[in-house]
Amino acid sequence: MRHPYEKFVRLELISLILAIFAGIVVLVKGFILLAVVIIYLIGCGLCCEAMIELNTHNRNKAFKHFAQALLLFIFMTYILFHL
Numbered sequence: 136m137r138h139p140y141e142k143f144v145r146l147e148l149i150s151l152i153l154a155i156f157a158g159i160v161v162l163v164k165g166f167i168l169l170a171v172v173i174i175y176l177i178g179c180g181l182c183c184e185a186m187i188e189l190n191t192h193n194r195n196k197a198f199k200h201f202a203q204a205l206l207l208f209i210f211m212t213y214i215l216f217h218l
Contacts, residue, residue: 144183147184151176158173185200
């Protein structure tokens, strides 16, 4: 039997693994746009964690993770348009 939140856990893990591999590419090649994508992937991981916390009725942690992800998305979009 599968865990009820397995989708969110897998999506969080995939986004963080992609962020790690993209981070290695950024360190080696120096692609600045890929660095922005990494921040968005980390924000996606935070959203998945917030969904898990929300479904396990831990609303305070869920709100904190949603707020962190929202701030990441807003500030990285602002930085992206000002590059």
